[in-house]
Amino acid sequence: MTYMKKVTVLLLALALLIQPLSGTVSRAAANGGISTLADNTSTISVALDIDTDGVTRCHGYVKGYPGTTKIAGTLKLMKGTTAVKSWTVSTTSETLNVTKTCYVLTRGTYKLVLTVKVTRNGKTETISISKSQTY
Numbered sequence: 001m002t003y004m005k006k007v008t009v010l011l012l013a014l015a016l017l018i019q020p021l022s023g024t025v026s027r028a029a030a031n032g033g034i035s036t037l038a039d040n041t042s043t044i045s046v047a048l049d050i051d052t053d054g055v056t057r058c059h060g061y062v063k064g065y066p067g068t069t070k071i072a073g074t075l076k077l078m079k080g081t082t083a084v085k086s087w088t089v090s091t092t093s094e095t096l097n098v099t100k101t102c103y104v105l106t107r108g109t110y111k112l113v114l115t116v117k118v119t120r121n122g123k124t125e126t127i128s129i130s131k132s133q134t135y
Contacts, residue, residue, distance in 0.1 A: 040064055040120040041127050048077075048112040050135040054104045060089065060114040062096040062127075071096040073116030073126075079108055089116070109134045 047059040060075045072090035075098060076083050085102045096116065104110060115128040 038118075038125055038127055039123065040068060040118040040125045044114065044116075044127055044129045046075075046112050046114045046129050046131045048110065048131050048133045050104060050110065050133055054135065056102050056104050056110070056135075057099060058085075058087075058102070058112050059099045060096065060112075061098075062114070062116050062118065064094045064118050064120055066094065068094040068118060068120040070119040071116050073114065075100060076113045076115075077102065077104075078111045078113060079104075079106075084110065089114075104135055107135050 041062060042065050043061070043063040045061045047057070049057045049059075056077065058075055058077055062071050064071055070090070070092055071094075072088075075087045075089050077085045084104065085100075087098070087100050089096060089098045109132055111130050111132045113128065113130040115126065117124050117126050
């Protein structure tokens with residue numbers, strides 16, 4: 001093998017070893033949400049339900065670790081790259097539990113996105129989750 005090929009193979013192997021260490025690691029929680037290995041956030045989940053009449057229920061849940069002083073962000077219902085509806089959500093407790101209702105008029109695939117900043121012990125982290133449903 002030439003020197004250049006050896007260096008390329010070595011760099012690729014290093015990239016594969018380092019890549020899993022970046023980003024927020026998470027695992028499935030018993031309640032259907034995502035139990036994170038983030039510093040401030042214990043669990044995050046969203047639920048999206050669109051009935052046959054277009055009534056849409058959007059639910060978001062975030063649980064911070066003890067010492068969490070604020071959870072704030074947005075709950076957005078998207079169709080493609082367009083926000084159909086957006087709500088500002090916040091709490092000064094360790095748990096954010098919010099349900100919003102709206103109507104969708106056109107068929108297609110909708111995505112509910114919850115993005116929040118969780119503050120605990122003076123440090124803030126941003127975490128996001130989404131779920132799609134076809135109407």
